[in-house]
């Protein structure tokens with residue numbers, strides 16, 4: 001097993017010493033490339049008061065390759081599918097090695113604050129979102145209460 | 152963004168479509184003067200024009216397996232960090248923050264760029280830097296740094312692969328002759344890669360040991376003039392490491408000056424710079440129109456396949472490139488004084504110098520990718536065009552094969568329109584163009600296409616092999 005690159009060690013340290021408000025990320029004891037993440041739903045979004053669990057994995061080629069991130073908590077969102085996969089440009093074509101775990105998680109938090117049904121991953125959700133935004137938002141709130149309640 | 156990491160299989164492509172410079176890179180001149188000559192020769196070739204022209208000239212020229220192996224070995228040899236090949240306190244090959252398999256740039260081009268001081272050398276990085284270190288502490292720490300980072304000796308990929316006697320070039324006896332020819336080729340390629348990995352570790356280790364021995368010997372030698380002058384003087388180590396900078400991509404600490412992105416003037420170490428490259432060729436992203444069926448990639452015109460230059464890691468400006476302002480406080484190693492003779496200017500001289508020193512960062516405003524001072528990602532991987540052409544060819548063969556199957560169906564059916572109507576003059580789409588060609592001699596054409604199919608199948612097979620390797 002190759003040793004952990006300095007970059008990952010330093011990112012982990014800096015996440016701990018200078019945490020992002022509303023976001024936590026802790027490496028797994030047995031695998032320092034695997035992080036347990038929580039993101040608080042942004043205020044004034046349908047996800048407000050929810051705490052969402054995610055998993056984040058840094059592939060071997062990180063930072064030349066994007067981290068792999070997935071929601072574990074169910075969420076009603078046009079850009080997040082039933083398996084928790086996230087449609088976010090910085091996780092795909094717009095990844096850059098100058099981005100970090102911190103910036104990725106901030107982008108995901110921003111995605112919760114502004115869902116984008118025109119670039120959907122969960123087509124059914126996006127459709128409902130476009131057809132009847134009010135209904136979709138109330139459903140998102142309901143799911144947040146149901147699955148992402150603070151414990 | 153198109154910044155993807157080097158992939159193992161692309162190492163192979165990197166050796167195709169290259170011109171004659173390959174062989175010359177293996178030679179290791181015995182003294183600095185000779186080496187300098189070699190360097191200036193390399194540069195007279197004009198790195199930029201080579202980068203633009205080596206493209207695809209040789210890509211279809213079939214090389215023997217043995218020739219290809221030798222080219223690969225000579226590339227790998229140029230990636231060995233050698234303590235007596237230094238420029239301003241850094242070296243001509245990467246320290247090893249990224250694995251061997253990820254180094255797929257053209258090493259002879261990069262070496263020329265470093266010795267021409269158009270690209271920062273590969274420095275040995277410090278994991279951390281503490282400003283409270285005294286001069287002696289810093290010198291001691293730098294003195295203890297290895298020439299190359301530790302390498303994974305047994306990557307999973309090469310587990311259980313026999314390597315035989317590395318001293319002998321021929322390893323045919325390791326190949327299982329009871330396998331099919333195709334399986335034998337696969338096995339041969341695996342063994343070659345495992346052997347090369349081993350050899351690279353060996354070559355680098357020899358160099359590490361030589362570096363260490365020379366350092367010990369120098370310490371024992373009381374007469375400074377008799378010490379090995381290829382080793383950096385304590386003054387040089389102190390000068391370069393006392394004021395460094397953290398690379399924003401690998402988070403390692405390097406001597407100044409680093410390279411700076413041409414567009415937004417952000418620092419990047421050379422080791423990270425050589426990792427950034429074009430993404431794989433792909434079809435342009437189309438706006439998805441739900442009313443139309445999705446065209447599969449197989450049906451698209453291979454000529455539409457594109458590959459985009461890497462974008463800046465920091466500001467996403469297309470066509471990533473850097474500029475480099477060589478240091479003003481030292482010129483050592485190749486093209487300068489022996490690193491062992493370097494003496495730092497006295498304190499009062501440093502103060503005079505400080506205002507005009509370039510080491511505070513880039514002095515120049517952003518530059519276009521065509522600027523002669525800029526080194527772009529494409530320049531150090533001149534084979535990108537050949538790769539694109541190769542991928543287009545592969546797709547063209549694949550669709551030719553699809554047509555072959557289509558044609559064989561037509562031949563069976565005597566009433567098929569293409570057998571009766573020999574003067575169809577329809578649009579210039581690739582499919583109709585192909586069926587028109589059939590008409591004069593369908594059998595010959597079919598035969599051609601069958602051959603193409605065989606080629607395609609072996610290509611597909613090769614692709615599968617590579618991807619299974621990549622994902623293992």
Ligand SMILES: [Zn+2]
Nearest residue numbers: 398401420423
């Ligand atoms: Zn770096």
Ligand SMILES: [Zn+2]
Nearest residue numbers: 414415463466
């Ligand atoms: Zn930039």
